Amino acid sequence: MKKSEKEIEEILHKYKKQIEQMYKMLLNVNSLANIRFWYSCLLNFRKSEDIYQDILQMEAYTTSIIVSYGRIFSGGTRSTVLKEKILPVELLEVHKEIIDLRHAKYAHHGELSTLEMDIEVSYIDSAFIITPKLELGFWLGAPKKWAPLFEWLDGFMYDTFQNALTSLTKETGIEWKFPHGPAPTWIE
Numbered sequence: 439m440k441k442s443e444k445e446i447e448e449i450l451h452k453y454k455k456q457i458e459q460m461y462k463m464l465l466n467v468n469s470l471a472n473i474r475f476w477y478s479c480l481l482n483f484r485k486s487e488d489i490y491q492d493i494l495q496m497e498a499y500t501t502s503i504i505v506s507y508g509r510i511f512s513g514g515t516r517s518t519v520l521k522e523k524i525l526p527v528e529l530l531e532v533h534k535e536i537i538d539l540r541h542a543k544y545a546h547h548g549e550l551s552t553l554e555m556d557i558e559v560s561y562i563d564s565a566f567i568i569t570p571k572l573e574l575g576f577w578l579g580a581p582k583k584w585a586p587l588f589e590w591l592d593g594f595m596y597d598t599f600q601n602a603l604t605s606l607t608k609e610t611g612i613e614w615k616f617p618h619g620p621a622p623t624w625i626e
Contacts (some may be wrong), residue, residue: 508540
């Protein structure tokens with residue numbers, strides 16, 4: 439049954455809160471898509487001739503994952519905040535590991551770092567020699583134990599969004615749809 443412009447506006451106004459909630463959900467869906475992309479980059483990472491570039495690239499992917507993941511559970515200015523209690527018990531340890539990394543490494547001025555920079559000062563032949571030192575403390579590639587958590591969250595967000603659409607369909611008597619297609623090739 440066709441609706442008039444006025445009827446459509448009334449429906450959109452009446453369900454404005456639910457529509458805004460779906461928008462906020464989509465921000466988290468987008469964040470998780472980014473996380474899964476960066477994770478696939480780490481998972482498929484191949485070293486090059488330039489180890490320093492490799493380290494910085496892995497650090498950038500890891501940082502992107504941890505910061506974006508933390509945002510999903512601590513909230514952004516416009517997104518919904520997921521609560522830890524939604525997670526299955528078997529995924530809580532991995533979740534806490536990522537959140538702890540976020541807190542220690544990024545949210546609180548680098549209390550933990552995978553790249554430790556320092557200098558060594560030596561006095562040789564009547565001159566001070568400054569030698570940069572770099573210590574690494576991270577895994578190479580992607581932590582395999584993170585994958586099930588990201589996969590579960592992806593399914594949870596999809597189901598939550600579909601449930602919101604189903605609810606709106608029931609309440610309004612008009613079908614609400616969201617276009618979707620196959621998963622991107624980088625999601626394994």
